Structure formats: structure tokens, C-alpha cells
Amino acid sequence: MELETTVGSIKLRNPLILSSGILGTSYSTLQRIYEAGMGAVVTKSIGPRARKGNPNPSIFALQEIKSVINSVGLANPGYKVFREDIEKLIENKIPTIASVFGENETEFVEVLEGLKDLHILAFELNLSCPNIEKGGTQIGTNPETVFNIVKKIRSITSSPIWVKLTPNVNNIIDIAEAAVKGGCDALVAINTLKAMVIDIDAQIPILGYKRGGLSGAAIKPIGIRYVYDLFENFGEKIPIVGVGGISRGEDIIEYLLAGANAVQIGTALGVAYPENMIKFFQMRIKKYMKEHTIEKISELVGGAHK
Numbered sequence: 001m002e003l004e005t006t007v008g009s010i011k012l013r014n015p016l017i018l019s020s021g022i023l024g025t026s027y028s029t030l031q032r033i034y035e036a037g038m039g040a041v042v043t044k045s046i047g048p049r050a051r052k053g054n055p056n057p058s059i060f061a062l063q064e065i066k067s068v069i070n071s072v073g074l075a076n077p078g079y080k081v082f083r084e085d086i087e088k089l090i091e092n093k094i095p096t097i098a099s100v101f102g103e104n105e106t107e108f109v110e111v112l113e114g115l116k117d118l119h120i121l122a123f124e125l126n127l128s129c130p131n132i133e134k135g136g137t138q139i140g141t142n143p144e145t146v147f148n149i150v151k152k153i154r155s156i157t158s159s160p161i162w163v164k165l166t167p168n169v170n171n172i173i174d175i176a177e178a179a180v181k182g183g184c185d186a187l188v189a190i191n192t193l194k195a196m197v198i199d200i201d202a203q204i205p206i207l208g209y210k211r212g213g214l215s216g217a218a219i220k221p222i223g224i225r226y227v228y229d230l231f232e233n234f235g236e237k238i239p240i241v242g243v244g245g246i247s248r249g250e251d252i253i254e255y256l257l258a259g260a261n262a263v264q265i266g267t268a269l270g271v272a273y274p275e276n277m278i279k280f281f282q283m284r285i286k287k288y289m290k291e292h293t294i295e296k297i298s299e300l301v302g303g304a305h306k
């Protein structure tokens, strides 16, 4: 029995990937998480220049639903500074996916041009950045914008391009189709859902930025639905990476059955000792495979589509 999986041309030692933004801000944390047993790591999203985060508080735990609401935004040091960390990860043979973002096509191009010479495993395009030119709606909500950005990036790099989809859209298939037509190599679903929390005593929004994004266990059924829909629409044509609300080995199996070739895990790993959790995830998957006489992860992918 083996946990190896593939996402297009990329081979991973197991289907567990650290998702962008959680622990993924420096070389040392990414290295630690990989050594704890993940198949690969995704960096925090990197933009063209340093960006300060939103005002505090920017993270609030919703313990009753094992979830988190955050308005961390796209705080990052910019690609010129972060490049050093990525180089170190590559040097140390840590399978690294660089998440990149921009407010428009020009910014995406600038970041890609600045990083394209690195032997990165893949670039993940985070399309959840607000498009200021178009009234602040997220880049990833407009199929034409998505097509143009992916096509342009495709012409710049021969490295695999993963497109991370926002769930905050009416029809995710239209957006995914635009990304596939643009030439991406995998779809990643989903990013956080628009959300908000209010302090009823103070009678004000809890987050400094007022609005935020929901992640953690509460969003798992939404992620599963999107992955299922994407697999139903595209089948084997494009690999899918499932993200959203994974907190147990069972959740990973569910995503694989929905159609994911691999999964990303974020909120659940933001604990003091993620090492133990990663071991439990692997043990649970192996136990399930044994019970169901499954030899390979690929036998599970899309298994719920009968």
C-alpha cells in the first residue's frame, strides 16, 4: 500500500499539502511542516511588493464550529525579499509550490517574471485578490480576467500552473473553464468564504477590518461540493487539489472520493504541534485503504462518482 499520488506531472510522496498562508511565511516553518510528513508545501501568497496586513484583530477562532475567521489579507514581504526563502527550500529539496497574487495582470506578470527562473514545483495563482480597477471585486470572479491572466502566465513559464479558485462566485465551472482554456495544469478549490463576526456586547464587528474569510471545519461540505462539481465537469482532463475544512483523516478520504488528486490543509495545522496531526492523517488513510483493500491513492480519486 502506498500513499504516493500525482497532480498532473507532479509526483508527491503523499496527498497532504500545506495550504497557502498558514505557517507558510518563512523557510523554517515550511521546512518543519514538510519534515513532519507533508507531501509538499505552498508558500504564503507573494505579491509584487511588501504589503502590510489589515488592522488587528485579524484572526478570530470560532471554537464551536472548529473554524476561524481571518482578515489577514495579503500581507507579505514582496517577491524580491521572499525569493531567498524559496531558494533555500528548493536547495533543501522541499517540494515547494509558490503562491502568487497580483491586483491585475501586470502585477501577476511582474511576480512571475521575478520568480520564473527558480526550479519551483508549481506556481499557484491566488485569484482572490481584490481587483481595484474593477471596483474591488475579486480577480477570480470574472472568467475573462481569469483566462487572460492564466494565458499570459502560461506564455511566461513552463513550470506547472495551479489556479486557486475562490468559492465566492455564482458559477465556479465558468471560472474553472476559463482557467483550463488559459492553459493551467491543475485547479485548487477552495479559498475562504466571505464572512463576518460581531461582538454583541460592544456591538461592533470583531475583526479590525470588519469583514473576513471563513476557513476550517465549517467550510468542508462546501469544498467537497465544489470538488465534486469540478470532477463531474472535467473528469480526468484536469487534476484537482481539494482544500477547505480538513481536520481529520476521514475528510481527506472524502475529498479524494469527490475527485481530488491531493488535498491542502490549513486551519487545522495552525496548532502547537501539527506533527502529531500529520501522523494521524496518514495513519487514518492507511487504515481506510487496508479495510477497503485499496493499494493506491489513485483508486480512491473520484470514487464517489458512480
Ligand SMILES: Cc1cc2nc3c(=O)[nH]c(=O)nc-3n(C[C@H](O)[C@H](O)[C@H](O)COP(=O)(O)O)c2cc1C
Binding pocket: 019, 020, 021, 022, 044, 045, 059, 068, 070, 072, 073, 074, 099, 126, 164, 190, 191, 192, 214, 215, 216, 217, 219, 243, 244, 245, 246, 264, 265, 266, 267, 268
Ligand atoms: C490566516 C489565513 C491566511 C491565509 N492566507 C492565504 C494566502 O495568502 N493565500 C491563499 O491562497 N490562501 C490563503 N488562505 C486560505 C487557505 O489557504 C485555505 O484555502 C483556506 O483556509 C481553506 O482551507 P482550511 O479550511 O484547511 O484552512 C489563508 C487562510 C487563513 C486562515
